[in-house]
Amino acid sequence: MHLHLYEAAVGAAAALALPAAIIGISGEPRGPSLHEVRPTVAIVETVLDYPLPGEFLAGGTPAAAPVENRAVPAFHVMKQQVSLADYGLCVADGACDPADAAPTGADVPVTGVSFLDAEAYARWYSKARGQTWRLPSAVEAAAAAAERFGGESFSAAADDAANPSVRWLRRYREEAAVKRPADPEPKPRGHYGPNTRGIEDFGGNVWEWTSTCYARTTLAADGSIESVTDNCGVHVLEGRHRAYMSNFVRDGKSGGCAVGTPPENLGFRLVRDEDSMIARARNWLRGAFRSAMADTV
Amino acid sequence: MFTRRQALLGAAAAAMLAAMPPLAAAANEAEVAALPREKVTLVAPPFVHAHEQVATSGPKVVEFTMPIVEKKVVIDDEGTEFQAMTFNGSMPGPMMVVHEGDYVELTLINLETNSMPHNIDFHAATGALGGGALTLINPGEQVKLRFKATRTGTFVYHCAPEGAMIPWHVVSGMSGTIMVLPRDGLKNEKGEPVRYDQAFYIGENDFYVPRDEDGNFKTYESHGDSYADTLEVMKGLIPTHVVFNGAKGALTGDNAMKLKVGETVLIVHSQANRDTRPHLIGGHGDYVWEEGKFANPPAKDLETWFIRGGSAGAALYTFLQPGVYAYVNHNLIEAVELGATAHFLVEGEWDDDLMKQVEAPGPIPVN
Numbered sequence: 132m133h134l135h136l137y138e139a140a141v142g143a144a145a146a147l148a149l150p151a152a153i154i155g156i157s158g159e160p161r162g163p164s165l166h167e168v169r170p171t172v173a174i175v176e177t178v179l180d181y182p183l184p185g186e187f188l189a190g191g192t193p194a195a196a197p198v199e200n201r202a203v204p205a206f207h208v209m210k211q212q213v214s215l216a217d218y219g220l221c222v223a224d225g226a227c228d229p230a231d232a233a234p235t236g237a238d239v240p241v242t243g244v245s246f247l248d249a250e251a252y253a254r255w256y257s258k259a260r261g262q263t264w265r266l267p268s269a270v271e272a273a274a275a276a277a278e279r280f281g282g283e284s285f286s287a288a289a290d291d292a293a294n295p296s297v298r299w300l301r302r303y304r305e306e307a308a309v310k311r312p313a314d315p316e317p318k319p320r321g322h323y324g325p326n327t328r329g330i331e332d333f334g335g336n337v338w339e340w341t342s343t344c345y346a347r348t349t350l351a352a353d354g355s356i357e358s359v360t361d362n363c364g365v366h367v368l369e370g371r372h373r374a375y376m377s378n379f380v381r382d383g384k385s386g387g388c389a390v391g392t393p394p395e396n397l398g399f400r401l402v403r404d405e406d407s408m409i410a411r412a413r414n415w416l417r418g419a420f421r422s423a424m425a426d427t428v
Numbered sequence: 429m430f431t432r433r434q435a436l437l438g439a440a441a442a443a444m445l446a447a448m449p450p451l452a453a454a455a456n457e458a459e460v461a462a463l464p465r466e467k468v469t470l471v472a473p474p475f476v477h478a479h480e481q482v483a484t485s486g487p488k489v490v491e492f493t494m495p496i497v498e499k500k501v502v503i504d505d506e507g508t509e510f511q512a513m514t515f516n517g518s519m520p521g522p523m524m525v526v527h528e529g530d531y532v533e534l535t536l537i538n539l540e541t542n543s544m545p546h547n548i549d550f551h552a553a554t555g556a557l558g559g560g561a562l563t564l565i566n567p568g569e570q571v572k573l574r575f576k577a578t579r580t581g582t583f584v585y586h587c588a589p590e591g592a593m594i595p596w597h598v599v600s601g602m603s604g605t606i607m608v609l610p611r612d613g614l615k616n617e618k619g620e621p622v623r624y625d626q627a628f629y630i631g632e633n634d635f636y637v638p639r640d641e642d643g644n645f646k647t648y649e650s651h652g653d654s655y656a657d658t659l660e661v662m663k664g665l666i667p668t669h670v671v672f673n674g675a676k677g678a679l680t681g682d683n684a685m686k687l688k689v690g691e692t693v694l695i696v697h698s699q700a701n702r703d704t705r706p707h708l709i710g711g712h713g714d715y716v717w718e719e720g721k722f723a724n725p726p727a728k729d730l731e732t733w734f735i736r737g738g739s740a741g742a743a744l745y746t747f748l749q750p751g752v753y754a755y756v757n758h759n760l761i762e763a764v765e766l767g768a769t770a771h772f773l774v775e776g777e778w779d780d781d782l783m784k785q786v787e788a789p790g791p792i793p794v795n
């Protein structure tokens with residue numbers, strides 16, 4: 132899946148006005164058990180082509196995920212995945228269940244955490260910081276991951292509507308072709324390096340939970356969406372490729388991966404909405420931009 | 429650049445999709461559409477819905493509807509609570525009966541109140557992982573699958589979502605049996621017809637309930653909460669409960685199966701996960717299709733029969749003496765300690781010829 136990204140003009144303008152936010156090490160209040168402030172990266176308003184998550188049916192047969200052109204409002208994202216040590220603070224506070232991860236002195240991301248664990252951590256972290264932190268939606272994860280965004284690796288579309296096995300066999304061969312040796316050992320944070328936005332380790336061996344529910348969408352003959360059934364007992368994970376896992380699953384090998392080798396580890400990072408004053412200014416700018424563009428489209 | 433006008437699907441792709449025939453449009457669709465249809469209401473095991481032993485008409489489409497129900501149940505006499513997953517609300521799921529050449533048309537419903545995706549894999553069906561690849565549905569969805577019953581016998585069906593979910597769903601209760609009868613009914617090894625007065629369906633469950641530090645069974649708020657601990661117990665391969673029909677004592681006492689001397693029973697026994705060895709204490713298997721497949725001649729006069737994990741077998745027996753019969757998994761530890769015991773209550777006249785207490789118990793005589 133080719134990802135076409137561009138910064139909206141307003142986003143770039145707002146970013147210039149806030150140079151510190153690009154690096155994102157802002158002076159946020161300390162939580163009771165947090166010893167240091169976690170660096171964040173500001174993601175400016177972005178417009179991107181985004182393959183919708185979930186499964187799609189057209190005329191009763193599986194169809195390729197439609198690609199939507201989406202505007203993603205600005206937000207702040209943790210530069211690194213939440214670490215095992217940071218997660219341990221939440222556990223010590225009694226607000227999180229222990230992760231299914233081997234103890235280590237190394238600065239590794241937390242792994243062996245379910246969607247429910249990640250949500251619990253977000254609640255605790257928000258309270259500790261006096262701010263609203265949450266899991267990113269899948270499209271926010273895509274915006275933050277930029278060139279490292281995997282999305283859907285292979286088409287889920289039926290190759291032959293009268294013979295479903297053609298698709299099953301194709302998918303099997305595609306998945307076998309990209310199989311790589313499993314490398315589940317969590318690496319020290321920063322091991323996989325930053326992407327062009329300065330966000331580290333996306334697309335490494337830790338897949339990241341999102342707040343986006345799995346959904347099955349029925350498409351009409353013209354490609355428009357006819358109906359959507361959300362299943363919020365299953366959430367989307369983004370990483371090297373997209374995966375869908377039940378909320379309580381901590382082990383990626385439980386299956387539920389659309390394609391390729393199952394996720395080696397399940398972890399997460401959090402995002403925070405932009406401060407309301409800046410958001411208001413940005414919205415005003417965006418409105419002005421849209422009305423200016425309306426004549427030219 | 430991708431614009432909003434091109435959103436969703438390209439026009440060419442949309443046109444191609446519109447031109448595709450629907451999946452079900454096979455060559456014989458018109459023939460199937462012309463067949464008579466029968467709607468069957470399923471009943472909870474050990475009972476089996478009314479059915480013909482010998483088909484009195486040609487092939488038909490037999491319609492079944494099964495909701496999938498996730499619910500908390502009690503599985504023993506100690507009040508152990510268990511997060512069950514069920515077909516149609518029962519463990520095992522209901523037994524379906526059709527004849528060879530019939531089409532089974534199942535509407536599978538994943539209730540909105542459920543939390544997980546489920547599907548169904550019919551061992552009796554051919555292709556698509558037994559239908560599993562065509563039936564995976566989320567809470568709030570339903571799907572309709574049709575398959576042709578081409579082989580006779582008793583066959584397990586079970587849920588088979590992905591990866592580690594498969595064994596977990598199965599040992600949480602998601603299995604049942606379909607019986608495909610020969611159109612002209614069951615026959616013995618000589619090809620002579622054999623008939624039954626009543627059929628009972630016994631599904632054996634192995635449960636893996638985690639314990640706390642004190643050794644007491646743990647209870648959980650939800651299926652998800654129970655998953656990680658349960659998986660650890662499952663990997664030890666030693667069940668905490670081995671029961672018939674979802675709970676210790678589900679087929680004893682008031683729920684014991686009732687028959688009369690001279691009546692013939694067909695006992696269908698399934699185990700979707702693990703081997704077992706049914707035995708009727710004080711009785712026999714007159715004709716036993718151990719593998720459950722009616723194209724093979726039945727074994728005769730068995731004392732104990734072997735049910736392979738992932739299969740269902742059928743035993744036919746005519747009760748010759750009245751009394752209380754225990755029907756057990758003859759791993760007696762599993763029968764007595766873990767729960768795998770059912771009872772038949774048989775009324776009628778005692779036959780001294782078959783057995784008589786010649787002398788009542790008394791002191792050992794001294795010469």
Ligand SMILES: [Cu+2]
Nearest residue numbers: 546547587597
């Ligand atoms: Cu299931």
